[in-house]
Amino acid sequence: MTNHEDIHYLKTIAKRYARTRRIAHFEALDVVANELDHQHWRALTVAWEKGWRPSPAQWENMERLSQEVAPPKKSEGEPKLPFFLFPEETQGSIDGHDYTLSVAFEVLMGGDGWSILVEQAPSEAPQIAIYRRAKDNPILDLAFREKALAIAQAAAEGLRSRIAADWPRRSTKPDAEGHALHPLRSELSKEWHCLHCNGAFSGAQMAANMWHCPECSATPIDIFGHPFWEAAL
Ligand SMILES: [Zn+2]
Incomplete structure (x- = not known):
């Protein structure tokens, strides 16, 4: 789009x-x-x-x-690449207004004069952009906006569950002692630290927020079981 x-x-x-x-x-x-x-x-x-x-x-x-x-198109026999590297686009309409829904690492939905961005992390609120302030811009209508938001949020929920389905079980459900496994590297810990905001969180909190920082929404790459940077401070 x-x-x-x-x-x-x-x-x-x-x-x-x-x-x-x-x-x-x-x-x-x-x-x-x-x-x-x-x-x-x-x-x-x-x-x-x-x-x-x-x-x-x-x-x-x-x-x-x-x-x-x-990434380059995969050829026969190569391992399957994660689905989210290829944005998936679908078209639809709400009350006669067309929109495009693009799903990759996040959900981007857009129509004439508006767009909605929903990030992977549930901690991030949907961002609505309005770039045509005409009366006929449908996003200015509350009922339309709610329908559009519901579609974007549902797509984001679908995206989240597809991503989580590829993770080890310990990444989505910590063990009885609270140990969780980082979904992108083999690191097992009870407590998780964000390189950006230095926040500390439980495995359950990380799993609930798709391993993005619950505080600042930093991506999973920046989440560590051990705050190695503190030694350098
Ligand atoms: Zn953070």
């Missing part, structure tokens, strides 16, 4: 880029900003607020970057 008035689209490209390359989200945002001739992401958002938009050629470039993020 390409909506040229939607900054969420750029953010989503950056997020997918960050996850597939295992770099920090803010670094990926800067990659996207650089590709669009801005010094960094903050400069891009300031320009965006003032009405700057990428040129058609730059959007094409973004399409290319978004394709690069997707």
Whole structure:
């Protein structure tokens, strides 16, 4: 889905880029900003607020970057790649208004003049973007907005359970002593620490939030059983 008035689209490209390359989200945002001739992401958002938009050629470039993020097509006999590396797009309509639903690491739903972004971590509230303040923008209608949110949330729940289904059981259900297994590396612990906000959480809390930080929503890569960085402080 390409909506040229939607900054969420750029953010989503950056997020997918960050996850597939295992770099920090803010670094990926800067990659996207650089590709669009801005010094960094903050400069891009300031320009965006003032009405700057990428040129058609730059959007094409973004399409290319978004394709690069997707891994090469798998050939016969290769192990199956995780489904979420390939965004799944479906079309639908609510009360006669068309929308596109794109599901990958997160759920991005968009229609004429609006979009809704629901992240993998339940701790993150859905983000609604309105980029056309005309009376006929359906997202301004409460009943429509609730229906759209319900569809996006249901897609996010589906995404979460599909991801969790690929994890070891100890990642979704800690043992009797509270030990849980990190879903991306073989680390077993009762307590988990976030590299970003230094918060400490139980395995049950981590499992409930898809191994994203319950406090700051950092991704599972930044969650550790042992706060190794504290020794360096
Ligand atoms: Zn955190």
